[in-house]
Amino acid sequence: MSQTKLELTILMPCLDEAETVAICVKKALGFLEKSGIAGEVLIADNGSTDGSQELAIRAGARVASIPQKGYGAAIIGGIAAANGRYIIMGDADDSYDFSSLGVYVDRLRQGYQLVMGDRFAGGIMPGAMPPLHRYLGNPVLSFIGRLLFRSPLGDFHCGLRGFDRASILSLNLSSPGMEFASEMIVKATLRELRITDVPTVLHPDGRSRPPHLRSWRDGWRHLRFLLMMSPRWLMLYPGIALFTAGALLSAIILASPLTIGGISLDIHTMLYAAGASILGLQLILFAILSRSVGLLKGILPPTPSFAKVLRLFTLERGLISGGVVVVLGLGLGIYSLDIWFNARLSSLEPRDIMRIVIPSVTLMVMGAEVLFASFMLSFIDAPTDAVNPLPH
Numbered sequence: 001m002s003q004t005k006l007e008l009t010i011l012m013p014c015l016d017e018a019e020t021v022a023i024c025v026k027k028a029l030g031f032l033e034k035s036g037i038a039g040e041v042l043i044a045d046n047g048s049t050d051g052s053q054e055l056a057i058r059a060g061a062r063v064a065s066i067p068q069k070g071y072g073a074a075i076i077g078g079i080a081a082a083n084g085r086y087i088i089m090g091d092a093d094d095s096y097d098f099s100s101l102g103v104y105v106d107r108l109r110q111g112y113q114l115v116m117g118d119r120f121a122g123g124i125m126p127g128a129m130p131p132l133h134r135y136l137g138n139p140v141l142s143f144i145g146r147l148l149f150r151s152p153l154g155d156f157h158c159g160l161r162g163f164d165r166a167s168i169l170s171l172n173l174s175s176p177g178m179e180f181a182s183e184m185i186v187k188a189t190l191r192e193l194r195i196t197d198v199p200t201v202l203h204p205d206g207r208s209r210p211p212h213l214r215s216w217r218d219g220w221r222h223l224r225f226l227l228m229m230s231p232r233w234l235m236l237y238p239g240i241a242l243f244t245a246g247a248l249l250s251a252i253i254l255a256s257p258l259t260i261g262g263i264s265l266d267i268h269t270m271l272y273a274a275g276a277s278i279l280g281l282q283l284i285l286f287a288i289l290s291r292s293v294g295l296l297k298g299i300l301p302p303t304p305s306f307a308k309v310l311r312l313f314t315l316e317r318g319l320i321s322g323g324v325v326v327v328l329g330l331g332l333g334i335y336s337l338d339i340w341f342n343a344r345l346s347s348l349e350p351r352d353i354m355r356i357v358i359p360s361v362t363l364m365v366m367g368a369e370v371l372f373a374s375f376m377l378s379f380i381d382a383p384t385d386a387v388n389p390l391p392h
Helices: 021-035 052-059 071-081 102-109 131-149 165-169 180-190 215-228 231-255 267-296 304-312 315-342 350-380
Strands: 008-014 039-045 062-065 086-089 114-118 161-164 195-199 258-260 263-265
Touching: 008 021, 008 071, 021 039, 021 052, 021 102, 039 052, 039 071, 052 062, 062 071, 071 086, 071 165, 071 180, 086 102, 086 165, 102 114, 102 161, 102 195, 114 180, 131 180, 131 215, 131 231, 161 165, 161 180, 165 180, 180 195, 180 215, 215 231, 231 267, 231 350, 267 304, 267 350, 315 350
Parallel strands: 008 039, 008 086, 039 062, 114 195
Antiparallel strands: 086 161, 114 161, 258 263
């Protein structure tokens, strides 16, 4: 059937699921027949060697062979091969009930572009999820996802989800591994797709072999992806905090030692505070550069606030502001040298001279960072179509 005649594709990634794939296909086909939906069941096979393909075909499914390994690769290949306007995807291990997908279809017909299952709201049957995943992995990663991206979803890693095919294709999903589950939600949230979730029951899977999921490895891949997609939380906010705290503490100690409850904070503390300020500025600049790269590669969407930052942070303004800071630092350095020469190059009191030297070095380093970051940002933003290739 042509794509225009199909409303729904029920998509199942598959890698050696001979024990359960036929059961899942029959349940899905039964749902389509009972509901009167024009649809298909598609198995995105990722290189099964146990005969899963033949069993799926006998049960009535269409099989698409996906050569690139990985959960995400299988789903991406399956989406490309699907003929339905809508897609509902779920694992082929019989942990989800494909005979009860009506609520997903209803939400899709209402205009939602991503409908996520929520296993914590729907119920997790005994033995269906390891305690490590149920009480630590999924809750923590889902909380981080909601915090970083303001997503309304309660379960970031539910394998049963429905979506509008065209909308998801526009996201250019690319993660080949398990982190694909997070990538879909994060990019859909950043692109402001209409998203909702529905209670979903998770059952114990019907296979006897160990699952493909590796808890710590795949958990780290999810966390890494969430952090990489949020330069604000990974670098900008920590950078602002470090820069502000370091600058304030340095300014307080600059005039005289700070005594709190019998504890004296002097030039040694000032040196660490200066280091915090330098690191904070680096993180702020890294956040701007990372966001620019993400925008250029189409990974992160444009926002009005970041467009304003780019308009303000031009090469010329960066060079001027960085140059001024470097000159201030050099001025303090020259002043400290003058003090040393007046002392006939003899030893100076560290508590006095370091109150000049530390700010001098800090300002010079910060100014240089701004100078080179301005060039880097300008390079990233350079119009490639206006650059002629070098002759061979």
